Amino acid sequence: MILITTGLEETFPKEHDKKIFFLGEWCKVYNKKYIWNELDSQTIPYHWDDRKKLYADHQDLQVIYEKILLELSNKLNKIHQVEYSLRYWRILIGPWLGYFTQILFDRWFMLKVAFDNDRKYRCYIVKRTPLSTVSYNMDHFTKQLFTDDWNEAIYGQLIEKYWAKRVQITWVEKVIQKVETFIKKKSIKEYIREKVFPFLSKFFLKQNNYFFISTYLPLKTELKLQIRLRQFPNLWTTQPSPVERPSTKKRKWTLKIHGGNEFDKILRYMIPMHIPTAYLEGYSVLKQEAKNLPWPKKPKSIFTSNAYSGDDLFKVWAANNTENGTPLIIGQHGGNYGMNKFLFQEYHQLKIADKWLSWGWYYKNRQNIIPIGILKSFGNKINYNPNGFALMVEMIRPRYSFTMDAFPIAGQFLDYLKDQEIFLSSLPIELRQQVLLRLNRNDLDWKQLDRWKDSMPEVNIDLGIDDIRQKIKKCRLYITTYNATTHLEALSWNVPTIMFWNPKHWELNKQAEPYFEMLKNVGIFHTSPKNAAKKMIEIWDDVDGWWHSENIQKSRKLFIKQYAHIPEDPLSSLQNLFLHNNK
DSSP: OEEEEOSOGGGSOOOTTSEEEOOTHHHHHGGGTTSSTTSOEEOOOOGGGSHHHHHHHHHHHHHHHHHHHHHHHHHHHHHHTOOOOHHHHHHHHHHHHHHHHHHHHHHHHHHHHHHOSSOOEEEEEEOOOTTTTOOSSHHHHHHHTTSHHHHHHHHHHHHHHHSTTTEEEEEEOOOOOOOOOOOOOOOHHHHIIIIIHHHHHHHHOOTTOOEEOSOOSOHHHHHHHHHHTTSOOOOOOOOOOOOOOOOSGGGOOOOOOOSOOHHHHHHHHHHHHHSOGGGTTTHHHHHHHHHTSSSOSSOSOEEESSHHHHOHHHHHHHHHHHHTTOOEEEEOOSSOTTTBSOOHHHHHHHHHOSEEEESSOOOTTOTTEEEOOOGGGTTOOOOOOTTSEEEEEOOOOOSSOOSOSSSOOGGGHHHHHHHHHHHHHTSOHHHHTTEEEEOOSOOTTOOHHHHHHHHOTTSEEEOSOSOHHHHHTTEEEEEEOSSSHHHHHHHHTTOOEEEEOOTTTSOBOTTTHHHHHHHHHTTSEESSHHHHHHHHHHHGGGHHHHHTSHHHHHHHHHHHHHHSOOOSSHHHHHHHHHHHHTO
8 A cells, every 4th residue: 555645744644664655746845855764755757847748738728727717707797796807807816717727737637647547545634624725815825825735735635526436535633833923124115115105195196197006117217207297106005905714605606517628627626615715705895995995096007017916906906997998007027028938927917918018029919018128127227346256146936836837847946956056066166165156035945055055065155135236246247047037137237147047947939049049159148057167167267358248248238139128218218108008
């Protein structure tokens, strides 16, 4: 008999004579974390290590997502006795449904692989009260989905529903652990944004003002822009969405199961069990709180870069205004857009936005993409120190998959860490000691610091708490190890940069490939950590001379024009865009 673990290791008896059968990401992660190191463990290959399968599954799930989104929108209209459009519901529930669909498919498929034989199984599953893992809103959902507890519940529910005849289930009590919470002290800028400006706005607010929230623009740029638009600067902030408890009575509904594949049926069954309460039990409260917000009642347009996904209060307010004809403008807020072969966030945003402001790129077949420039760098200029250290910036990814994008997924993060070790170990010890390794402050239970202390204790570690721009000012070389915002900012600031990552985990689209090939040809971009280290050794004594050579600067300028453009007059570009949007 094989023991299948699906959850929290401290809840299970230590039966050393049993085999442990890990599922999906567990097999790749926990073998590295010393939890079950005394046991004879067995693993299952992770299905999305086959990246062709990942892309094919992504395409198939997009079709299922669109079909379910339409049906769920109609169901919610009926439940709440409203008649909102598909776009309204896409804005409000689209991010949750997209993530949940992709998450559920991954967990279901790995269980299917595990049970695709004639063997009998025994499984310990944590005992829970009904609906105990239902999220209150999107923000709560995104916090839950990275945890062992929530994922154990998903695995357990699937096993109980679909494999109960093959699995002998033993229910165990959950160990409750106390978690300390810390209240972050607000900075003066945050206090002014959240308290002073809203207070002043009461005296100057016009009900048809342009609305700005979480724009990604530097503070000074945002203030100047609003003044140019002839309105008092309103630095709006939101508040947490209302929390309502799930109700079994209100979840006694189903999405019709007609045809479709096996997963399609499973998704329809699980949605009523997991849809956040903000969209069901708490929907009327959410709408009322949005209505009571001190925001303009008929804004000329709505502009955000970050609030489109996790902020349900903003989403229901914005969705209602789009129903009345208000344009929704979304700005790019990361470096993957326009480059990745597949990216759910990009797909969703382009679907809901009247205008989508890119950092320079566009697609000919998408008329709503406006190449305005790299919003985050408008008005910013960072210098570097030609005699400083090397700043190497690390990323973090959750231990569990949550979206099917051209990134390392789940246990593939371990492959990413291995590449980091290869790069550093390829440097001479004296050069390695010149590197400041900046970790991501959100550890997500990977134990980054412990790993580095074990594998390479001589490396200088930065915990990622201080403002990265202050670190860049002191470095001579910026080393970026993943495809995101970091290298775009550095290149736009003209900071000497070396980039490297595994192209099998960061698939590019056809439009982006020539630009990265161009950077590769001049030694900025590398697909091998050893080659990146070799380039660093070669240029270290004269980084400035290398960086300001004609071929480097020519390639850099061509690249940032496409992906990190800074217009000569950013304020005028933005002003014209908003004024034109309302003609």
